[in-house]
Amino acid sequence: MTDQPLVKDFATDFDHLDPQWVNDPYPIWEDLRGRCPVAHTERFGGAWFPATHEGVSAVAKDTEHFTSRQVIISYTRPTDEDLPAPIGLAPPITSDPPFHVDARRLILPAFAPGPINALEPAIRELCNRLLDNLGDHEIVNAGDEYAQFIPPAVIAKMLGFPPEDEDFFREIIHNIISGADNQDDAERERRQAETEEYFNKQIQDHIDNPRDDLTTYLLNVELGGQKLQHDHVRGTMILILVAGIDTTWSAIGASIWHLAQNPDDLARLVNEPELMPVAIEEFLRFYAPVTMGRMVKEDFDFNGCPMKKDDWVLLGFPAANRDPAAFKDADKFIIDREENRHVAFGLGIHRCAGSNLARLELRIAIEEFIKRYPKFELANPEGVTWAAGQVRGPRNLPVKVLK
Amino acid sequence: MKVTIDAELCQGQGRCFAIAPDLFGFDDMGNGIVIGDGSLDESSLKLAQLAQANCPEHAIFIEE
Numbered sequence: 230m231t232d233q234p235l236v237k238d239f240a241t242d243f244d245h246l247d248p249q250w251v252n253d254p255y256p257i258w259e260d261l262r263g264r265c266p267v268a269h270t271e272r273f274g275g276a277w278f279p280a281t282h283e284g285v286s287a288v289a290k291d292t293e294h295f296t297s298r299q300v301i302i303s304y305t306r307p308t309d310e311d312l313p314a315p316i317g318l319a320p321p322i323t324s325d326p327p328f329h330v331d332a333r334r335l336i337l338p339a340f341a342p343g344p345i346n347a348l349e350p351a352i353r354e355l356c357n358r359l360l361d362n363l364g365d366h367e368i369v370n371a372g373d374e375y376a377q378f379i380p381p382a383v384i385a386k387m388l389g390f391p392p393e394d395e396d397f398f399r400e401i402i403h404n405i406i407s408g409a410d411n412q413d414d415a416e417r418e419r420r421q422a423e424t425e426e427y428f429n430k431q432i433q434d435h436i437d438n439p440r441d442d443l444t445t446y447l448l449n450v451e452l453g454g455q456k457l458q459h460d461h462v463r464g465t466m467i468l469i470l471v472a473g474i475d476t477t478w479s480a481i482g483a484s485i486w487h488l489a490q491n492p493d494d495l496a497r498l499v500n501e502p503e504l505m506p507v508a509i510e511e512f513l514r515f516y517a518p519v520t521m522g523r524m525v526k527e528d529f530d531f532n533g534c535p536m537k538k539d540d541w542v543l544l545g546f547p548a549a550n551r552d553p554a555a556f557k558d559a560d561k562f563i564i565d566r567e568e569n570r571h572v573a574f575g576l577g578i579h580r581c582a583g584s585n586l587a588r589l590e591l592r593i594a595i596e597e598f599i600k601r602y603p604k605f606e607l608a609n610p611e612g613v614t615w616a617a618g619q620v621r622g623p624r625n626l627p628v629k630v631l632k
Numbered sequence: 633m634k635v636t637i638d639a640e641l642c643q644g645q646g647r648c649f650a651i652a653p654d655l656f657g658f659d660d661m662g663n664g665i666v667i668g669d670g671s672l673d674e675s676s677l678k679l680a681q682l683a684q685a686n687c688p689e690h691a692i693f694i695e696e
Contacts, residue, residue, distance in 0.1 A: 337662055338662075340662065341644075343658075510647075571688065580644060584645065584646060
Protein backbone atom coordinates (compact mmCIF):
# COMPACT_ATOMS: atom_id res chain seq x y z
CA MET A 230 0.00 0.00 0.00
CA THR A 231 0.95 3.62 -0.05
CA ASP A 232 2.10 5.96 2.69
CA GLN A 233 0.70 8.94 0.79
CA PRO A 234 -2.10 11.11 2.22
CA LEU A 235 -5.62 9.87 1.52
CA VAL A 236 -7.19 11.25 -1.64
CA LYS A 237 -9.88 13.90 -1.19
CA ASP A 238 -10.57 14.65 -4.85
CA PHE A 239 -9.82 12.01 -7.46
CA ALA A 240 -10.24 14.48 -10.32
CA THR A 241 -7.23 16.55 -9.31
CA ASP A 242 -5.26 14.24 -7.03
CA PHE A 243 -6.02 10.65 -8.05
CA ASP A 244 -4.01 7.73 -6.75
CA HIS A 245 -4.70 4.17 -7.83
CA LEU A 246 -2.95 2.97 -4.65
CA ASP A 247 -5.37 4.88 -2.40
CA PRO A 248 -7.42 2.48 -0.24
CA GLN A 249 -10.71 3.80 -1.60
CA TRP A 250 -9.62 3.05 -5.20
CA VAL A 251 -8.16 -0.32 -4.22
CA ASN A 252 -11.31 -1.44 -2.40
CA ASP A 253 -13.94 -0.21 -4.83
CA PRO A 254 -12.80 1.93 -7.77
CA TYR A 255 -16.06 1.80 -9.76
CA PRO A 256 -17.92 4.68 -8.05
CA ILE A 257 -14.79 6.82 -8.40
CA TRP A 258 -14.65 6.20 -12.14
CA GLU A 259 -18.36 6.85 -12.52
CA ASP A 260 -17.98 10.17 -10.74
CA LEU A 261 -15.00 11.12 -12.93
CA ARG A 262 -16.84 10.29 -16.14
CA GLY A 263 -19.60 12.64 -15.09
CA ARG A 264 -17.49 15.69 -14.38
CA CYS A 265 -13.88 15.32 -15.45
CA PRO A 266 -13.29 12.61 -17.96
CA VAL A 267 -9.49 12.97 -17.76
CA ALA A 268 -8.29 13.12 -14.15
CA HIS A 269 -4.88 14.41 -13.13
CA THR A 270 -2.54 13.97 -10.19
CA GLU A 271 0.77 15.43 -9.12
CA ARG A 272 1.55 12.11 -7.46
CA PHE A 273 4.04 9.80 -9.17
CA GLY A 274 5.63 12.96 -10.56
CA GLY A 275 2.54 13.76 -12.62
CA ALA A 276 -0.03 11.41 -14.16
CA TRP A 277 -3.31 11.45 -16.12
CA PHE A 278 -6.25 9.08 -16.09
CA PRO A 279 -8.92 9.05 -18.80
CA ALA A 280 -12.05 7.51 -17.29
CA THR A 281 -14.11 7.02 -20.45
CA HIS A 282 -14.02 4.34 -23.12
CA GLU A 283 -13.39 7.04 -25.69
CA GLY A 284 -10.42 8.47 -23.81
CA VAL A 285 -8.88 5.08 -23.06
CA SER A 286 -9.29 4.04 -26.68
CA ALA A 287 -7.70 7.26 -27.95
CA VAL A 288 -4.60 6.80 -25.78
CA ALA A 289 -4.29 3.07 -26.48
CA LYS A 290 -4.29 3.64 -30.22
CA ASP A 291 -2.02 6.69 -30.24
CA THR A 292 1.55 5.40 -30.34
CA GLU A 293 2.74 8.69 -31.79
CA HIS A 294 2.22 10.65 -28.56
CA PHE A 295 2.43 7.88 -25.97
CA THR A 296 5.27 5.45 -25.37
CA SER A 297 5.07 2.05 -23.71
CA ARG A 298 8.63 2.00 -22.46
CA GLN A 299 7.36 1.79 -18.88
CA VAL A 300 3.87 0.40 -18.32
CA ILE A 301 3.87 0.14 -14.52
CA ILE A 302 3.42 3.52 -12.89
CA SER A 303 5.55 4.27 -9.83
CA TYR A 304 7.39 7.06 -8.08
CA THR A 305 10.54 6.04 -9.91
CA ARG A 306 10.57 7.44 -13.39
CA PRO A 307 12.71 5.54 -15.87
CA THR A 308 15.50 7.38 -17.61
CA ASP A 309 16.38 6.97 -21.28
CA GLU A 310 19.38 5.00 -20.11
CA ASP A 311 17.72 2.27 -18.08
CA LEU A 312 14.76 1.79 -20.38
CA PRO A 313 15.82 2.62 -23.88
CA ALA A 314 13.02 3.04 -26.37
CA PRO A 315 11.98 1.42 -28.57
CA ILE A 316 12.82 -1.99 -27.05
CA GLY A 317 12.33 -1.42 -23.33
CA LEU A 318 12.81 -3.94 -20.56
CA ALA A 319 10.28 -6.52 -21.67
CA PRO A 320 9.58 -6.53 -25.42
CA PRO A 321 7.08 -6.21 -26.94
CA ILE A 322 4.89 -4.82 -24.13
CA THR A 323 7.46 -2.08 -23.45
CA SER A 324 8.30 -1.56 -27.12
CA ASP A 325 7.12 1.10 -29.52
CA PRO A 326 6.74 0.90 -33.29
CA PRO A 327 8.46 0.00 -35.48
CA PHE A 328 10.49 -2.38 -33.30
CA HIS A 329 7.29 -3.50 -31.58
CA VAL A 330 5.90 -5.13 -34.73
CA ASP A 331 8.79 -7.57 -35.08
CA ALA A 332 9.06 -8.30 -31.36
CA ARG A 333 5.36 -9.07 -31.24
CA ARG A 334 5.43 -11.17 -34.38
CA LEU A 335 7.99 -13.37 -32.64
CA ILE A 336 5.74 -14.34 -29.78
CA LEU A 337 2.26 -14.30 -31.33
CA PRO A 338 2.52 -17.73 -33.02
CA ALA A 339 3.22 -19.33 -29.64
CA PHE A 340 0.02 -17.77 -28.24
CA ALA A 341 -2.25 -18.24 -31.26
CA PRO A 342 -5.38 -20.36 -30.78
CA GLY A 343 -3.84 -23.51 -32.27
CA PRO A 344 -1.03 -24.11 -29.78
CA ILE A 345 -3.01 -22.63 -26.89
CA ASN A 346 -6.10 -24.80 -27.39
CA ALA A 347 -3.81 -27.84 -27.33
CA LEU A 348 -3.15 -27.05 -23.65
CA GLU A 349 -6.77 -27.62 -22.65
CA PRO A 350 -6.43 -31.21 -21.36
CA ALA A 351 -3.34 -30.35 -19.30
CA ILE A 352 -5.04 -27.30 -17.75
CA ARG A 353 -8.14 -29.33 -16.93
CA GLU A 354 -6.01 -31.97 -15.27
CA LEU A 355 -4.16 -29.31 -13.29
CA CYS A 356 -7.41 -27.75 -12.07
CA ASN A 357 -8.70 -31.11 -10.96
CA ARG A 358 -5.48 -31.89 -9.13
CA LEU A 359 -5.79 -28.59 -7.27
CA LEU A 360 -9.44 -29.29 -6.47
CA ASP A 361 -8.49 -32.74 -5.18
CA ASN A 362 -6.01 -31.01 -2.86
CA LEU A 363 -8.72 -28.65 -1.62
CA GLY A 364 -10.72 -31.70 -0.70
CA ASP A 365 -13.98 -31.96 1.18
CA HIS A 366 -13.45 -29.12 3.62
CA GLU A 367 -16.34 -26.82 4.38
CA ILE A 368 -14.16 -23.77 3.75
CA VAL A 369 -11.77 -23.75 0.79
CA ASN A 370 -9.48 -20.93 -0.23
CA ALA A 371 -10.33 -20.31 -3.85
CA GLY A 372 -7.64 -17.62 -4.09
CA ASP A 373 -4.43 -18.75 -2.43
CA GLU A 374 -5.01 -22.42 -3.07
CA TYR A 375 -6.72 -22.48 -6.45
CA ALA A 376 -6.76 -19.37 -8.68
CA GLN A 377 -3.21 -18.41 -7.79
CA PHE A 378 -1.78 -21.84 -8.62
CA ILE A 379 -3.19 -22.20 -12.11
CA PRO A 380 -1.37 -19.59 -14.24
CA PRO A 381 2.12 -20.16 -12.75
CA ALA A 382 1.88 -23.87 -13.39
CA VAL A 383 0.63 -23.39 -16.95
CA ILE A 384 3.27 -20.83 -17.88
CA ALA A 385 6.08 -22.74 -16.18
CA LYS A 386 5.06 -25.72 -18.28
CA MET A 387 5.03 -23.63 -21.48
CA LEU A 388 8.48 -22.20 -20.72
CA GLY A 389 9.83 -25.60 -19.73
CA PHE A 390 10.80 -24.62 -16.18
CA PRO A 391 11.08 -27.13 -13.34
CA PRO A 392 7.60 -27.64 -11.83
CA GLU A 393 9.06 -27.33 -8.33
CA ASP A 394 9.86 -23.64 -9.00
CA GLU A 395 6.20 -22.56 -8.91
CA ASP A 396 6.47 -20.98 -5.47
CA PHE A 397 9.52 -19.02 -6.56
CA PHE A 398 7.56 -17.72 -9.57
CA ARG A 399 4.81 -16.40 -7.36
CA GLU A 400 7.39 -14.60 -5.26
CA ILE A 401 8.91 -13.00 -8.35
CA ILE A 402 5.51 -11.85 -9.56
CA HIS A 403 4.63 -10.49 -6.16
CA ASN A 404 7.89 -8.57 -5.98
CA ILE A 405 7.62 -7.08 -9.42
CA ILE A 406 3.99 -6.03 -9.32
CA SER A 407 2.80 -5.64 -5.73
CA GLY A 408 6.08 -4.56 -4.23
CA ALA A 409 7.18 -2.10 -6.89
CA ASP A 410 6.16 0.99 -4.98
CA ASN A 411 7.47 0.18 -1.54
CA GLN A 412 10.93 -1.14 -2.16
CA ASP A 413 13.99 0.95 -1.71
CA ASP A 414 16.48 0.95 -4.56
CA ALA A 415 18.82 -1.59 -2.98
CA GLU A 416 16.03 -4.08 -2.37
CA ARG A 417 14.65 -3.56 -5.84
CA GLU A 418 18.06 -4.16 -7.37
CA ARG A 419 18.67 -7.25 -5.27
CA ARG A 420 15.36 -8.75 -6.34
CA GLN A 421 15.90 -7.83 -9.96
CA ALA A 422 19.32 -9.48 -9.87
CA GLU A 423 17.83 -12.59 -8.29
CA THR A 424 15.19 -12.78 -11.02
CA GLU A 425 17.71 -12.26 -13.80
CA GLU A 426 20.01 -14.89 -12.36
CA TYR A 427 17.21 -17.42 -12.30
CA PHE A 428 16.27 -16.74 -15.90
CA ASN A 429 19.88 -16.87 -17.05
CA LYS A 430 20.15 -20.30 -15.43
CA GLN A 431 17.04 -21.48 -17.28
CA ILE A 432 18.32 -20.06 -20.57
CA GLN A 433 21.66 -21.82 -20.13
CA ASP A 434 19.90 -25.07 -19.31
CA HIS A 435 17.86 -24.76 -22.51
CA ILE A 436 20.98 -24.04 -24.56
CA ASP A 437 22.59 -27.17 -23.14
CA ASN A 438 19.40 -29.25 -23.38
CA PRO A 439 17.11 -27.88 -26.11
CA ARG A 440 13.55 -29.18 -25.92
CA ASP A 441 10.11 -28.51 -27.35
CA ASP A 442 9.02 -25.52 -25.30
CA LEU A 443 8.69 -21.76 -25.41
CA THR A 444 12.18 -21.04 -24.06
CA THR A 445 13.83 -23.14 -26.75
CA TYR A 446 11.54 -21.49 -29.32
CA LEU A 447 12.67 -18.02 -28.19
CA LEU A 448 16.33 -19.05 -28.29
CA ASN A 449 16.01 -20.31 -31.87
CA VAL A 450 13.62 -17.85 -33.44
CA GLU A 451 15.16 -15.30 -35.78
CA LEU A 452 14.63 -11.57 -36.04
CA GLY A 453 16.03 -10.01 -39.22
CA GLY A 454 18.04 -13.17 -39.94
CA GLN A 455 19.61 -13.27 -36.48
CA LYS A 456 18.79 -15.12 -33.29
CA LEU A 457 17.68 -12.98 -30.38
CA GLN A 458 20.16 -11.58 -27.90
CA HIS A 459 19.84 -13.32 -24.55
CA ASP A 460 18.70 -10.04 -22.98
CA HIS A 461 15.77 -10.02 -25.36
CA VAL A 462 14.97 -13.68 -24.65
CA ARG A 463 15.12 -13.06 -20.92
CA GLY A 464 13.04 -9.90 -21.18
CA THR A 465 10.37 -11.74 -23.13
CA MET A 466 10.32 -14.62 -20.64
CA ILE A 467 9.93 -12.17 -17.76
CA LEU A 468 7.16 -10.44 -19.65
CA ILE A 469 5.33 -13.72 -20.17
CA LEU A 470 5.51 -14.47 -16.46
CA VAL A 471 4.59 -11.02 -15.24
CA ALA A 472 1.86 -10.46 -17.78
CA GLY A 473 0.37 -13.92 -17.64
CA ILE A 474 0.20 -14.90 -14.01
CA ASP A 475 -1.10 -12.22 -11.67
CA THR A 476 -3.54 -11.00 -14.31
CA THR A 477 -5.14 -14.37 -15.01
CA TRP A 478 -5.42 -15.42 -11.40
CA SER A 479 -7.11 -12.09 -10.68
CA ALA A 480 -9.71 -12.79 -13.37
CA ILE A 481 -10.30 -16.31 -12.04
CA GLY A 482 -10.56 -15.07 -8.46
CA ALA A 483 -12.91 -12.20 -9.30
CA SER A 484 -15.18 -14.55 -11.23
CA ILE A 485 -15.39 -16.96 -8.30
CA TRP A 486 -15.96 -13.99 -5.97
CA HIS A 487 -18.89 -12.92 -8.16
CA LEU A 488 -20.43 -16.40 -8.30
CA ALA A 489 -20.09 -16.78 -4.54
CA GLN A 490 -22.37 -13.77 -4.08
CA ASN A 491 -24.76 -14.30 -6.97
CA PRO A 492 -26.41 -17.71 -6.56
CA ASP A 493 -28.69 -17.12 -9.57
CA ASP A 494 -25.72 -16.62 -11.88
CA LEU A 495 -23.99 -19.65 -10.36
CA ALA A 496 -27.07 -21.82 -10.82
CA ARG A 497 -27.44 -20.72 -14.43
CA LEU A 498 -23.83 -21.60 -15.22
CA VAL A 499 -24.15 -24.97 -13.50
CA ASN A 500 -27.39 -25.77 -15.35
CA GLU A 501 -26.56 -24.17 -18.70
CA PRO A 502 -22.89 -24.87 -19.36
CA GLU A 503 -23.35 -23.68 -22.95
CA LEU A 504 -23.55 -20.15 -21.52
CA MET A 505 -19.93 -20.32 -20.45
CA PRO A 506 -18.34 -18.53 -23.44
CA VAL A 507 -20.56 -15.42 -23.13
CA ALA A 508 -20.33 -15.54 -19.33
CA ILE A 509 -16.54 -15.53 -19.54
CA GLU A 510 -16.66 -12.36 -21.65
CA GLU A 511 -18.92 -10.68 -19.11
CA PHE A 512 -16.58 -11.68 -16.27
CA LEU A 513 -13.77 -10.13 -18.30
CA ARG A 514 -15.73 -6.94 -18.93
CA PHE A 515 -17.04 -6.48 -15.43
CA TYR A 516 -13.92 -7.50 -13.54
CA ALA A 517 -11.20 -6.63 -16.06
CA PRO A 518 -8.10 -6.90 -13.89
CA VAL A 519 -5.52 -5.00 -15.89
CA THR A 520 -4.79 -1.29 -16.00
CA MET A 521 -1.82 -0.39 -18.18
CA GLY A 522 0.48 2.59 -18.23
CA ARG A 523 1.98 4.85 -20.85
CA MET A 524 4.33 7.80 -20.80
CA VAL A 525 3.87 11.00 -22.74
CA LYS A 526 6.55 11.29 -25.43
CA GLU A 527 6.62 15.07 -25.86
CA ASP A 528 4.55 17.97 -24.50
CA PHE A 529 1.17 18.03 -26.21
CA ASP A 530 -2.46 18.87 -25.68
CA PHE A 531 -4.76 15.87 -25.24
CA ASN A 532 -8.44 16.86 -25.27
CA GLY A 533 -7.60 20.11 -23.51
CA CYS A 534 -5.18 18.48 -21.06
CA PRO A 535 -1.69 19.99 -21.17
CA MET A 536 0.35 16.80 -21.05
CA LYS A 537 4.09 17.13 -20.44
CA LYS A 538 6.91 14.92 -21.66
CA ASP A 539 7.35 11.93 -19.31
CA ASP A 540 3.97 12.39 -17.59
CA TRP A 541 2.41 9.04 -16.83
CA VAL A 542 -0.94 8.01 -18.27
CA LEU A 543 -2.86 5.36 -16.40
CA LEU A 544 -4.73 3.40 -19.05
CA GLY A 545 -7.85 2.12 -17.35
CA PHE A 546 -9.34 -0.66 -19.44
CA PRO A 547 -11.49 -1.67 -16.44
CA ALA A 548 -12.92 1.87 -16.35
CA ALA A 549 -13.61 1.84 -20.10
CA ASN A 550 -15.55 -1.40 -19.60
CA ARG A 551 -17.97 0.32 -17.21
CA ASP A 552 -18.64 3.35 -19.40
CA PRO A 553 -22.39 3.65 -20.13
CA ALA A 554 -21.55 5.46 -23.36
CA ALA A 555 -20.02 2.23 -24.64
CA PHE A 556 -22.11 -0.46 -22.91
CA LYS A 557 -25.83 -0.77 -22.30
CA ASP A 558 -26.48 -1.21 -18.56
CA ALA A 559 -22.74 -0.90 -18.06
CA ASP A 560 -22.97 -1.19 -14.29
CA LYS A 561 -25.00 -4.42 -14.43
CA PHE A 562 -23.43 -7.85 -14.64
CA ILE A 563 -25.46 -9.66 -17.31
CA ILE A 564 -24.31 -13.24 -17.54
CA ASP A 565 -25.78 -13.80 -21.02
CA ARG A 566 -24.82 -10.40 -22.46
CA GLU A 567 -24.76 -11.02 -26.21
CA GLU A 568 -23.04 -7.88 -27.42
CA ASN A 569 -19.87 -7.25 -25.51
CA ARG A 570 -17.08 -5.21 -27.03
CA HIS A 571 -15.12 -5.17 -23.78
CA VAL A 572 -11.51 -4.11 -23.77
CA ALA A 573 -10.19 -6.27 -20.92
CA PHE A 574 -7.26 -7.27 -23.12
CA GLY A 575 -6.56 -3.75 -24.29
CA LEU A 576 -6.99 -2.16 -27.66
CA GLY A 577 -4.72 -1.57 -30.61
CA ILE A 578 -1.23 -2.89 -31.24
CA HIS A 579 -0.57 -3.92 -27.63
CA ARG A 580 -3.62 -6.18 -27.36
CA CYS A 581 -2.70 -8.75 -24.73
CA ALA A 582 -0.68 -11.37 -26.60
CA GLY A 583 -1.77 -14.00 -24.10
CA SER A 584 -5.51 -13.37 -24.38
CA ASN A 585 -6.25 -16.79 -25.89
CA LEU A 586 -4.40 -18.47 -23.03
CA ALA A 587 -6.04 -16.27 -20.39
CA ARG A 588 -9.52 -17.05 -21.72
CA LEU A 589 -8.79 -20.75 -21.80
CA GLU A 590 -7.46 -20.81 -18.24
CA LEU A 591 -10.36 -18.71 -16.97
CA ARG A 592 -12.98 -20.88 -18.67
CA ILE A 593 -11.53 -24.19 -17.51
CA ALA A 594 -10.82 -22.90 -14.00
CA ILE A 595 -14.46 -21.84 -13.59
CA GLU A 596 -15.92 -24.90 -15.33
CA GLU A 597 -14.03 -27.30 -13.08
CA PHE A 598 -14.61 -25.27 -9.91
CA ILE A 599 -18.38 -25.14 -10.29
CA LYS A 600 -18.48 -28.78 -11.36
CA ARG A 601 -16.78 -29.67 -8.08
CA TYR A 602 -18.62 -27.10 -5.96
CA PRO A 603 -22.01 -26.31 -7.57
CA LYS A 604 -23.06 -24.25 -4.54
CA PHE A 605 -20.85 -21.98 -2.52
CA GLU A 606 -20.78 -18.57 -0.87
CA LEU A 607 -18.18 -16.26 0.61
CA ALA A 608 -17.00 -17.57 3.96
CA ASN A 609 -16.08 -14.10 5.15
CA PRO A 610 -17.21 -11.29 2.83
CA GLU A 611 -15.38 -8.66 4.88
CA GLY A 612 -12.18 -10.67 4.81
CA VAL A 613 -11.70 -10.53 1.04
CA THR A 614 -8.80 -8.25 0.20
CA TRP A 615 -8.06 -6.74 -3.21
CA ALA A 616 -4.60 -6.33 -4.65
CA ALA A 617 -3.36 -2.76 -4.94
CA GLY A 618 -1.68 -1.66 -8.13
CA GLN A 619 -2.45 -2.10 -11.78
CA VAL A 620 -3.70 -5.66 -11.53
CA ARG A 621 -6.92 -5.90 -9.55
CA GLY A 622 -8.21 -9.13 -8.11
CA PRO A 623 -9.14 -10.73 -4.81
CA ARG A 624 -6.20 -12.20 -2.95
CA ASN A 625 -7.63 -13.91 0.09
CA LEU A 626 -10.82 -15.66 -1.04
CA PRO A 627 -12.19 -18.22 1.41
CA VAL A 628 -15.46 -19.72 0.20
CA LYS A 629 -17.89 -21.88 2.12
CA VAL A 630 -18.99 -24.96 0.21
CA LEU A 631 -22.74 -25.55 0.54
CA LYS A 632 -24.33 -28.97 0.36
CA MET B 633 -24.02 -9.65 -48.75
CA LYS B 634 -20.46 -10.11 -47.72
CA VAL B 635 -18.39 -9.94 -44.57
CA THR B 636 -14.78 -8.74 -44.51
CA ILE B 637 -12.12 -8.12 -41.88
CA ASP B 638 -9.90 -5.07 -42.13
CA ALA B 639 -6.47 -6.60 -41.51
CA GLU B 640 -5.06 -3.20 -40.54
CA LEU B 641 -7.60 -2.85 -37.73
CA CYS B 642 -7.69 -6.47 -36.58
CA GLN B 643 -5.48 -7.06 -33.52
CA GLY B 644 -6.34 -10.69 -32.92
CA GLN B 645 -8.86 -10.14 -30.13
CA GLY B 646 -10.31 -13.48 -31.13
CA ARG B 647 -13.99 -12.74 -30.74
CA CYS B 648 -15.13 -13.39 -34.31
CA PHE B 649 -13.88 -16.95 -34.66
CA ALA B 650 -15.17 -17.81 -31.20
CA ILE B 651 -18.66 -16.55 -32.03
CA ALA B 652 -18.91 -17.68 -35.65
CA PRO B 653 -16.34 -20.40 -36.34
CA ASP B 654 -18.01 -21.25 -39.66
CA LEU B 655 -17.47 -17.72 -40.94
CA PHE B 656 -14.14 -16.79 -39.39
CA GLY B 657 -10.83 -18.51 -38.77
CA PHE B 658 -7.41 -17.29 -37.69
CA ASP B 659 -3.94 -17.08 -39.15
CA ASP B 660 -0.77 -18.26 -37.43
CA MET B 661 -0.51 -14.93 -35.56
CA GLY B 662 -4.04 -15.43 -34.20
CA ASN B 663 -5.53 -12.64 -36.31
CA GLY B 664 -9.03 -13.15 -37.65
CA ILE B 665 -9.60 -14.18 -41.27
CA VAL B 666 -12.77 -14.67 -43.28
CA ILE B 667 -13.35 -18.25 -44.39
CA GLY B 668 -14.06 -18.53 -48.11
CA ASP B 669 -15.37 -15.44 -49.92
CA GLY B 670 -17.39 -14.15 -46.98
CA SER B 671 -20.76 -14.42 -48.69
CA LEU B 672 -23.65 -14.32 -46.25
CA ASP B 673 -27.15 -15.74 -46.31
CA GLU B 674 -29.85 -14.79 -43.84
CA SER B 675 -28.74 -17.05 -41.02
CA SER B 676 -25.02 -16.39 -41.41
CA LEU B 677 -25.73 -12.66 -41.61
CA LYS B 678 -27.00 -12.76 -38.03
CA LEU B 679 -23.84 -14.47 -36.85
CA ALA B 680 -21.66 -12.02 -38.78
CA GLN B 681 -23.54 -9.13 -37.17
CA LEU B 682 -23.07 -10.66 -33.75
CA ALA B 683 -19.34 -11.04 -34.38
CA GLN B 684 -19.23 -7.45 -35.59
CA ALA B 685 -20.99 -6.26 -32.44
CA ASN B 686 -18.39 -8.04 -30.33
CA CYS B 687 -15.24 -6.88 -32.10
CA PRO B 688 -13.49 -4.36 -29.82
CA GLU B 689 -11.39 -3.07 -32.70
CA HIS B 690 -14.36 -2.44 -35.04
CA ALA B 691 -12.51 -4.43 -37.69
CA ILE B 692 -15.46 -6.35 -39.17
CA PHE B 693 -17.45 -4.91 -42.06
CA ILE B 694 -20.63 -6.16 -43.70
CA GLU B 695 -21.43 -4.97 -47.23
CA GLU B 696 -24.85 -5.07 -48.82
